Amino acid sequence: xxxxxxxxxxxxxxxxxxGAILAQELxxxxxxxxxxxxxxxxxxxxxxxxxxxxxxxxxxxxxxxxQRPSQGTLTFRNSDREMALPIRQWGSFQPGNGVGGAGxxxxxxxxxxxxxxxxxxxxxxxxxxxxxxxxxxxxxDWGVTYDELEPFYDRFExxxxxxxxxxxxxxxxxxxxxxxxxxxxxxxxxxxxxGRSAIAAAENEALIPV
Amino acid sequence: xxxRGITRRRLLASTPILAVAGFGLPALARTYRGxxxxxxxxxxxxxxxxxxxxxxxxTADEAAAVEAIADRLIPPDDSGPGGKQAGCAxxxxxxxxxxxGDSRGLYMRPxxxxxxxxxxxxxxxxxxxxxxxxxxxxxxxxxxxxAGNGFVALTAIQQDQVLSGLxxxxxxxxxxxxxxxxxxxxxxxxxxxxxxxxxxGNRDMAGWKLIGFPGARYDYRDHIAKHNQPYPLPPxxxxxx
Numbered sequence: 001x002x003x004x005x006x007x008x009x010x011x012x013x014x015x016x017x018x019g020a021i022l023a024q025e026l027x028x029x030x031x032x033x034x035x036x037x038x039x040x041x042x043x044x045x046x047x048x049x050x051x052x053x054x055x056x057x058x059x060x061x062x063x064x065x066x067q068r069p070s071q072g073t074l075t076f077r078n079s080d081r082e083m084a085l086p087i088r089q090w091g092s093f094q095p096g097n098g099v100g101g102a103g104x105x106x107x108x109x110x111x112x113x114x115x116x117x118x119x120x121x122x123x124x125x126x127x128x129x130x131x132x133x134x135x136x137x138x139x140x141d142w143g144v145t146y147d148e149l150e151p152f153y154d155r156f157e158x159x160x161x162x163x164x165x166x167x168x169x170x171x172x173x174x175x176x177x178x179x180x181x182x183x184x185x186x187x188x189x190x191x192x193x194x195g196r197s198a199i200a201a202a203e204n205e206a207l208i209p210v
Numbered sequence: 211x212x213x214r215g216i217t218r219r220r221l222l223a224s225t226p227i228l229a230v231a232g233f234g235l236p237a238l239a240r241t242y243r244g245x246x247x248x249x250x251x252x253x254x255x256x257x258x259x260x261x262x263x264x265x266x267x268x269t270a271d272e273a274a275a276v277e278a279i280a281d282r283l284i285p286p287d288d289s290g291p292g293g294k295q296a297g298c299a300x301x302x303x304x305x306x307x308x309x310x311g312d313s314r315g316l317y318m319r320p321x322x323x324x325x326x327x328x329x330x331x332x333x334x335x336x337x338x339x340x341x342x343x344x345x346x347x348x349x350x351x352x353x354x355x356x357a358g359n360g361f362v363a364l365t366a367i368q369q370d371q372v373l374s375g376l377x378x379x380x381x382x383x384x385x386x387x388x389x390x391x392x393x394x395x396x397x398x399x400x401x402x403x404x405x406x407x408x409x410x411g412n413r414d415m416a417g418w419k420l421i422g423f424p425g426a427r428y429d430y431r432d433h434i435a436k437h438n439q440p441y442p443l444p445p446x447x448x449x450x451x
Contacts, residue, residue: 052257052448054426057405062310069317078328088317089331 008034016101021159039067039098047098063090065104067097110162112153112187115146146187153187259449260300260410266307267338271360272345273299278362280399282369291416293399301402301411302341302395311338337394344391347383348372407447418445 009031012019019035026033040047047065058064075084087093096102116123119141124132133139156162265273280293280302293299305311313336325332335343352361356368364372375381376392383391402411404418406426412418418425425445433441 047255049256050428052426054428055257055406055448057401057409058257061401061405068315070315073317076329078326082326082329083323085323085325085329085332086317086319087330089313091330 005034008032010034011036014038014101015099016096017103017106019101020103021156037099037101038071042099042104048104063094065097066090067095071097108160108162110157110160113146115187117187118142118144118146118149150187257406257408257448259408260304265303267311268299268303268306268341271349272341273303274362275345275349275360276302276341276395278369279373279395280402282366282373283396283399284403285366290420291413293403295413296403296416297407297411297413298399298402301405301409302398304410305398305401306338306341312336333390337398340391340394343385344383344388347385348376348388348391350384351381408449415445415447 010023010026010033012023012026012033012035015023015035015037019037023033023035042048053059069086069088069090073087075086077084094102094105096104098104121133121139121141124139268276276299277294280296280298282293284293284296284298286292286295309315316331318334318336320334322332322334349360352359352364352372356364361369361372372381373392376383376388377396379389381388402409403416404421404423405412407413407415415425417423422441423445424441424443426448427443427446430441433439
């Protein structure tokens, strides 16, 4: 028999990084939110108890925190001449499970895409000509620019405690949106979460190439 | 995965030292609106320590062979005990008797087909079956090849010849794939030598002492800035042995 649960304003399916941020934003707006997650509830003090969190066999080798392939897996092959077979045991690809999702093993690095990534088809065409892109390659511009997204990068990095000042600080210079920028690995930051004095100090110490 | 059969009381009873050190302190209080959550406060899923005692999966003969193999893979010498004394066979026995032995949690439904190396595990044979059939086939091979002597009765040189033959695929066991078995027992012996002692191997933290690994320590903040200085504290197990 179906159980009818109380009505909610919003149902968030999957409570990892993305779902958790969405749920927070929505509840901050006063909405009544329920989140649905496959797998166990996770709580720092219990699921990541310092007494046994360093257990490498359990977590690093037997992959205790991840989705069980028996719950659901996918098939793959490296070329269309091979037969696709199920992934029976995770290798390089380890999907998350439970509250927190794959965030339980994120590496703490959030690299910004390059400005050119957001207009990749236009960018490649400008740089190498239209014939550079094979017919079957369906890459497209994103429809949102780096400049539009940049404040949200900044906000997320602040939330997640990430700081990329060693990589690329845009401020106080005007923002650039091409590879001519001094950026090599990540898009430039318009504003550092820690404020411009921190940027100036870092530049004075030559931590940042000027 | 979350073992709800373990109560906080039982956990604390089994980990007296860590309990004093603040093991299992509750998280900061927080409020959830709209009813209860599907977990209980202070619910944990601690590791279940291996208990000493008889073999749980191996027969006595199988255990003797595994101990002999572990002692050739990691021989005892001046730097410390070998695989046998470090409890690698006990570790493997307990692993095979548990969820690892059944490949529980892995995707083990048919159909099975031979894949490419990059497609990884594709065998329907779970580890406990692999050990049973391969150890029997190994014993058979040794007795046929070495005038009735099983693996345990061979000299160290002969044992190394057999293991090398399995490793490089020159020795084909009756049950199929000696190379797969070698790779399995090598991996599990290494796990047993270096995993936390709660799992039955790494006895007296022999593996960690050998390589200078500090074990299940959590906080290195006092030592991060001390460059080129050895870490001064001895290794510690999850059970703070």
